[in-house]
Amino acid sequence: MDMLQIVANGVPAGMMYGLVALGIVLIHNGTNVVHFGYGEQITLSAYIVVISQVIFHVPFWLACLISLGLSALFGLAIYLGILGPLRRTPLIVQVIATLAIGLGIREGLRAFMGSDPWPFPALVANQVYELHGVFITTANIVVVTVSIVIAALLFLFFRFSRYGHAILAACESPRGASIVGISVTQVSAAIWVLASVLAAVAALLMAPVLTLSPDMGLMAIKGFCAAILGGFASLPGAIVGGVLLGLIETAAGYYISTATKDMVAYGALIAMVMFMPQGLLGKRRLKKV
Template identity: 30%
Template sequence: MSYFIELIVSGLAVGAIYGLVAMGFAVIYKATGIVNFAQGEMGMLTAYTTWSIAVTLGTGGILTVLIAIVVGALLGLICERLIMRPMLGEPVLSVVLVTVGLAVVLRSIVTIIWGASPHKFEVAGADRIVDIGGIGMRVSQIGVLVTLLVALAGFWFFLRHSRFGVAMRAVAADEKTARLMGVSTARVQAVAWASASGLAGLAGALFAVIYGLTPTVFELGLKAFPATVLGGFDSVLGSGFSGLLIGVVENLVGGYLPSTLKEISGFVLILVVLMVRPFGLFGEKRIERV
């Protein structure tokens, strides 16, 4: 029984990281209608940049988190302004392919600057074990769970009760009508990219603190993608919660079944769910008149 609980707890920790990345996928899709396939690479580049700054300045845990958010948001703004904004009005497929190209470029930049060798991302106190009901958890694992909950609460308030959040929802519902009402779609897109990249950067840095920093951090995007599909592309909060579910399922499969099945467990889960709810667990069913 204790082994089962340990798998659940560790699955929640990695699921929280998936949830942060998945929320980024959903934010961009909700504001622009496209899927950013460079989400994992943006998190990886932010993690490496944050690591370099943390090593140079000797920052603590909270400051490291703030640096990751700021670096990630700046990276998102740069990518949006220089690469994505010129693509406004272009076919969706063309824009999606641009994000694929961006992913390859960011991956190459990391390898060129930092190399392929793994690094230890040390943050004071992150590896300390805390006993919770007989289950030992590292401070870093508790921290990532708290971070996801704070992000979920923050985005719930932002989307429901802020003017800009309402504007983002309006653009997602009907972009042309939102423009006629005076909403700046370019500004909404910029904020969406900054927010999504900040979430990805935060997830990448936290993952590196817990599991180490390697060029394979970009795979977080691939592993978190099922959480966005499961939660619903138009549901930012649902994507975050679904990340927890994907993490737990993945850990349980890896603990009780052959390890080769662990990598595909998330995709198998979304296949099963989508056959019942094609719009995801938390997504809204769209009705179109013909």
């Protein structure tokens, strides 16, 4: 039963890491940029819900919709206003720009909302169910269900839609996509919008579980770990890596100590980078020199 309980607790945590990793991998595949401010975008999306409720007194469900919409617009603004104009600059410049975006969001939230944590309502009333000695909460059920639905929708979108095919083509070969008439600029903007919507979804799932504060975005480090474990260019690998990371953390917390679970998880990441740098579902690429 211990192992089943570890799975019941580890899979939902891993699914949250996988959602964060999905957004990171999407942006990386589409623009070749690692977005180090993605965690702060997640935090901002959660704060939008709180601000909508506290200041404008809108219902929770409407505040969630507002967060989804504003997050999409914010992602579009980041690309059109910052990353798009910088696309021909050295990659390190774009990476520093994402770091600046994240720091700006974090310190802006700290200045206007304070450093104290804010309560965040749960999507559903949290109840605990026992199934043959294994305890399962409704919050975990929602996390797993929403994550599976999003992963399935992304698969269907990229597998069967023409626009999904265009995005994949532009990610694989921007020059070739331009030759056949695909607008790489529009595709890149769409990727930023999609990744920002994923950030808002992750915020709605994570904020009730974690402490909502300006520093909540630091947990995106786990999303980067999940992306690396699964293969940084693989969307399915983001989910697989997240689940694996969640299981490793939960098992370490149960069998060793909760104080060591992060250390064990990062140790597994280091081992993966050393012995399987392409990740679980990534492809080894040969580079001619």
